[in-house]
Amino acid sequence: ILEFLHATQRAIGIGELAKGLNAPRSTTYTLVRELVGAGLLEMAGDGNRVYFGKKLYLYGMAYMRGNDLLRRGRQEVDTLSRETGETSELCMLQSGRYTIVHSSPGTRPFRISSATGLQIPLPWTASGRLLLA
Structure with a gap:
């Protein structure tokens, strides 16, 4: 269900x-x-x-707080976004799709906009194709 x-x-x-x-x-x-x-x-x-x-x-929020890999990953994504000015995302692979679990917006005028938690087929995006390579 x-x-x-x-x-x-x-x-x-x-x-x-x-x-x-x-x-x-x-x-x-x-x-x-x-x-x-x-x-x-x-x-x-x-x-x-x-x-x-x-x-x-x-339950999901407790998982996010308690998972050390996700906590450190979010910190790194935030740092990367701050240092580059680009939007950065932390994604997880699951069942041939990836899920954006954290997004940190950049400061530049051109930004990507993705919904956190959305599952996306790997071939649909550049980051997904990178994971397939």
């Missing part, structure tokens, strides 16, 4: 979720109800759609 929601990047109806997972509707409703009760999912919009809950954000 979490993977499917992450892939769709939007709140969806439970029926659509069940169909996308190729799972029985009743099972999907039961699992969603449990995840909502645990705070991992929240009902969205008119109450007929579901998306990530605040608790997942808090």
Whole structure:
């Protein structure tokens, strides 16, 4: 369920979720109800759609604070951006895609703009093609 929601990047109806997972509707409703009760999912919009809950954000923030590699990586990216004036990004590889986990804007007039947390296929960007080389 979490993977499917992450892939769709939007709140969806439970029926659509069940169909996308190729799972029985009743099972999907039961699992969603449990995840909502645990705070991992929240009902969205008119109450007929579901998306990530605040608790997942808090877990993610704790992960970011507690992961030494990410902490040091963010510091290096910020330093690189400050020293060069260019926008710099820290990316992680996962399942043939990369995810921008931190971005530090440059001071120059031309900047790139990427959403933190967005998964991007490797061939779509210059940095992705560099990782493939």
